[in-house]
Amino acid sequence: MMTTGWRRIAPGFFSVVLLAALTHSSGLRAFTLNGPSWAAPSVPYSLNPANLDLPANAVEAAILEGATAWATQTNASFGFSYAGRSSHTTLTNDAVNLVIFRNASSGSTIATTYYWYNSSGLLDADIVFWDAGFDFFSGSSGCASGFYIEDVAAHEFGHALGLGHTNVGGATMYPSISYCSTGPRSLHADDIAGLEALYPPSSQSSPPSIPTGFRIVITP
């Protein structure tokens, strides 16, 4: 039986506990910026679609969907543009922003973004999918004990744009993903706030569905 004393302090205690939980889970850390950003409003990237799991066309469509999530779901004044396929297989700071699938694994990491910068800002970003470690799928059905490329790509392109990890569960930039999740391809308000902090919208009145400063050119 709850005492009168408990009746008096319980509401206060309850409020403090809830406040602590809410601030811990959603407010205090939220999105993080890696620091540098791209100076140009649009930067091209290329894809080497060779992989162990899917036809090149399916990979290409999935990567494009992951990349364009940041343009179509935000008003940020920056975007990547698809420059077509590449046969490159190695990474370095060569101003070629490359997405590749590597027949290797890397601990428990599904994909890694390597990004280079100097005092002028970001210079190069390359994304590696660790193909030997995981099975990759495209679309939104048929996945079994693997990951959809769209969702992993959305997360990695977030890094390539200059975003770090967030502790907001459900955000694209949350550092872990469950098998077959299709969540990260839909940006969370935290992701949008992060990107728009890094690349403020050129016009605050732009409708959210219209990408700004973003151009997609699909080259076969």
Place this chain on the structure above:
Amino acid sequence: MPVDPNTPRTAPTLRLLLSLAVAVLISSLASSNHTLAQGPEIPVTERARRADLVVVGEIETVQSSWRVNEYGDRLIVSALRLGGVETLKGQPQSTVTVEVEGESIDGMTLKVSDLPAFTLGERAVFFLSRVSARRLVPSLRGQGVMKLDQNDRVEGTGLSLADIRQSVAAAGR
């Protein structure tokens, strides 16, 4: 939303609300353990089991150089020399050098999304794999490094160094 203190409540309702609040708090704190590279989180015991060497140490020096790796990537690679080393698994040693991708040379910086940034003086638990006689790298990439705060707790979590010592011991030497 705060509860109006004047609102009369029955004891069972209060107990239920209190339990819910505590459950939310615990679940929220637990979720902060997922502050690692994208991928399934590996329990500490499993990280220890997979590592050749587990040490606690402070970063004393960082020496960066250009390196071409086994895939042909030309990257900046850094040697972190750890001092004040406590060995939790493996042959005890006083200093350890850990090789990581990234850091800076001549104003050019490479960051790698699944590895943390390192700063001189930071303390961390390193779960290491021996890739050759002289090269140790974080096992499981970012999940092979658990940075410690001034109270010897893993940053952003409630996990203490004492908890880690216990988990590593449980994994066996």
